[in-house]
Amino acid sequence: MDQYLAALEQIEQNKKNAAALESERLDFKQEKKEKKETFQDIAEAAVCFANASGGEVVLGVADRGTGVEAFLGTDIPAELLKERIYTLTEPNLLVEVREVTRASSRLLVIFVPAGVDVYQTKKTSPTHRLKDMCLVMTPAETSRLHDERRGIDWSAQSSGRDIGEIDRAAAFKLRDLLSRVTNPAVQELATADTESLLVALRLLRTDDTLTNAGELLLCQPIGSQARNLLVYQHRATSGGEADFVRRWGAPVVSAIPDVMEVIANRIGITPVSTASGQQIQIEDYPLSAIREALANALMHGDFREDRPVSVEHSPETLLVRSPGPLVSGVMPSNILTHPSKPRFPHLAEVFRTLGLAEQLGQGVDRMFRDMIRSGRSAPTISEVGDQVRDTLVTFTGGPPNSRVARFLSTLPTHEQNDTDTLLVTTVLCDRKTITAAGIAPIIQRQIEASEAILRRLATGEAHLLEPSAGTAGRRHPNYRLQRDALIALGPAVRYQKRSVSESDAKVQEHIVDYGIINSRTIQRLFDIDVYQARDMLRDLLGREILVRVSEQTRGTAVKYGPGPKFPIKKYARSAPVEDEGTLLF
Structure with a gap:
C-alpha cells in the first residue's frame, strides 16, 4: 500500500490527523485563499522532497481534524498543477500528479522523485526535507548535494602533491595491508614498485599528482593544513570525565589500525557456553562492528568540513560521529536496504581494496548482525545537529544477554548471518506477535517482502516462528515464536516473565x-x-x-x-x- 493511502485511511477512521502523519516522505496541504499561493506552496514542498529522497504531497486535506471533515478537497486541474510546479522551479522540476477520491472529496497526490540536481523555486532558496520539516540548506549542504548529484568526487580530484611527499611509514603500512588481503591479485601489489602500486589503486593521476584520497591516506599534512581527522575519548562512565584521549591526523592509513588497537585494549570479553558445550567469546562491543562503523565514518564523512571523526567510548555506550549528514537518498529508515552509495566513491574503493571496509555495501548489515549475535540491541544510526549536521552511530554496551547469544548460535548458519532473521528474533523478545506490516519498517522492506521472510522463518529450516491459530488463514497472519524457541530464549522473552x-x-x-x-x-x-x-x-x-x-x-x-x-x-x-x-x- 502506498504511504499516502495508509495515511488517508487513518485520517478517515479518526485515528490520527494529517499533521501527525507527515514524515520524511509524506506531506499534506490544503488550498490557500489564492490559487497562485497554492501553486507556490506546493512547488516549495516539491522542491523540499526533490532535494532529499523524494516523497508524496497530498493536496486537499486539513492539517488538523480527523474523519470525513478533514477532507477539504480541491478543484485545481491535475495538469495545471503539474505545469505550474514545472515553471515555478529552477531547474524545472517534473512531477506526477494523480487524482484520488476520499470521503467523496477530490484530492490531488503529487509524486516527487529524488532530483538529479539541486532545486529551488524562483522565490526561495534551496530547501530539503528532514523528518517532517522543510529546512533551508546551508551553502555547504547545497554544494555537497550538487557534487553528489553531478557525480563530482572530491576524493578523485588532484591534491597537488606528488609521489615524493608520501610518508614512508604510511607507505609501509599500505603494503602491509595489501599483503593481508585474500585476493591474490591484490596481494601482488604489496611487492610492486611505488608508482605501479599507486596507479593500480588509482591514487596517482595522469598528471603525476596524488588524488585527495592519496594525500589523505599517505601524506603528512603541510604546516597550517594539519588538523585532527580522528579523536578518541574513553570514559569510565558515560557521564564521567574522559580518562584517556588521543588524536590522529593524516595519514589515515596509519591512524585506522592505531585507533582500533586503542579501542580493543579497552574492550572486555564475556565467555558464554552454547547448548552443545562450545564456548563463544562475546566482546563488550564486537570489534568487527566497530571497525565497520569507523570505516563508514571515514569513507562517508565529509573531509571538507573542518571537523574530525570522533569516537566516544564508555562501558555503557560507544558513539562514532562523522562530519556531514548521510549521503543524499540514504536515511536511517532505509540504510539497511538502500544500495551502497559512498560520498566519495574513489576513497571507498581504496578502503575496500585494502580490506578496511566491507565489499558490496554490507558494512551496516555487519554492524547490526554482530551486535545482535552478541546478545545486544542493534545499533542506531541518526543525523544530529541543526545548522551543522553530523551522522551518529550509537552502540549500546553493558552485560550481554547470553540467552539471546546462545540461542542465535544454534540457528542454521545462513540464518545466523541474515540481518532480517536477527531483527525479527529480537523484536519477538519484546512483542508476543508480529505481522508483516509491523516488522516492515524495522527490517526496512516492503510488506509483501516482509511476509515472505516471516513465512520462511515459519516453514524453513529454522522453525523459528508459527502463525497464531486464529490468524493462520489470513494473507498476513500474526506470527509468534515457536515453543522450542520460547523455551531456549527463556527469560530473554520479556513478556514470558x-x-x-x-x-x-x-x-x-x-x-x-x-x-x-x-x-x-x-x-x-x-x-x-x-x-x-x-x-x-x-x-x-x-x-x-x-x-x-x-x-x-x-x-x-x-x-x-x-x-x-x-x-x-x-x-x-x-x-x-x-x-x-x-x-x-
Whole structure:
C-alpha cells in the first residue's frame, strides 16, 4: 500500500490527523485563499522532497481534524498543477500528479522523485526535507548535494602533491595491508614498485599528482593544513570525565589500525557456553562492528568540513560521529536496504581494496548482525545537529544477554548471518506477535517482502516462528515464536516473565491437583528448559514451599511435595496421584 493511502485511511477512521502523519516522505496541504499561493506552496514542498529522497504531497486535506471533515478537497486541474510546479522551479522540476477520491472529496497526490540536481523555486532558496520539516540548506549542504548529484568526487580530484611527499611509514603500512588481503591479485601489489602500486589503486593521476584520497591516506599534512581527522575519548562512565584521549591526523592509513588497537585494549570479553558445550567469546562491543562503523565514518564523512571523526567510548555506550549528514537518498529508515552509495566513491574503493571496509555495501548489515549475535540491541544510526549536521552511530554496551547469544548460535548458519532473521528474533523478545506490516519498517522492506521472510522463518529450516491459530488463514497472519524457541530464549522473552507470586501460585495449584511435581512438569508449565526448572525448584526448596518426597535425588524421577511453608490455609492438600507420569506425559 502506498504511504499516502495508509495515511488517508487513518485520517478517515479518526485515528490520527494529517499533521501527525507527515514524515520524511509524506506531506499534506490544503488550498490557500489564492490559487497562485497554492501553486507556490506546493512547488516549495516539491522542491523540499526533490532535494532529499523524494516523497508524496497530498493536496486537499486539513492539517488538523480527523474523519470525513478533514477532507477539504480541491478543484485545481491535475495538469495545471503539474505545469505550474514545472515553471515555478529552477531547474524545472517534473512531477506526477494523480487524482484520488476520499470521503467523496477530490484530492490531488503529487509524486516527487529524488532530483538529479539541486532545486529551488524562483522565490526561495534551496530547501530539503528532514523528518517532517522543510529546512533551508546551508551553502555547504547545497554544494555537497550538487557534487553528489553531478557525480563530482572530491576524493578523485588532484591534491597537488606528488609521489615524493608520501610518508614512508604510511607507505609501509599500505603494503602491509595489501599483503593481508585474500585476493591474490591484490596481494601482488604489496611487492610492486611505488608508482605501479599507486596507479593500480588509482591514487596517482595522469598528471603525476596524488588524488585527495592519496594525500589523505599517505601524506603528512603541510604546516597550517594539519588538523585532527580522528579523536578518541574513553570514559569510565558515560557521564564521567574522559580518562584517556588521543588524536590522529593524516595519514589515515596509519591512524585506522592505531585507533582500533586503542579501542580493543579497552574492550572486555564475556565467555558464554552454547547448548552443545562450545564456548563463544562475546566482546563488550564486537570489534568487527566497530571497525565497520569507523570505516563508514571515514569513507562517508565529509573531509571538507573542518571537523574530525570522533569516537566516544564508555562501558555503557560507544558513539562514532562523522562530519556531514548521510549521503543524499540514504536515511536511517532505509540504510539497511538502500544500495551502497559512498560520498566519495574513489576513497571507498581504496578502503575496500585494502580490506578496511566491507565489499558490496554490507558494512551496516555487519554492524547490526554482530551486535545482535552478541546478545545486544542493534545499533542506531541518526543525523544530529541543526545548522551543522553530523551522522551518529550509537552502540549500546553493558552485560550481554547470553540467552539471546546462545540461542542465535544454534540457528542454521545462513540464518545466523541474515540481518532480517536477527531483527525479527529480537523484536519477538519484546512483542508476543508480529505481522508483516509491523516488522516492515524495522527490517526496512516492503510488506509483501516482509511476509515472505516471516513465512520462511515459519516453514524453513529454522522453525523459528508459527502463525497464531486464529490468524493462520489470513494473507498476513500474526506470527509468534515457536515453543522450542520460547523455551531456549527463556527469560530473554520479556513478556514470558512472571512474578515470584505468580509462579508460586501455579506450582501450588498443581500440587493441590496432583499432590506432587517434578522437573519435567515445571518445564511444561512454564515453557522453560531444564536449567531454568532446576533453578526454580532450588528456590522453592530453599523457601521450604516444597520438599523432596522421592528416594531419587537426581534426574527427572525426583518428585517434590508440599513443604513446611506450603500455604495450607489457602490450599487443601490432596493425596498424591500415583500415576502422575501417565497423566502428564
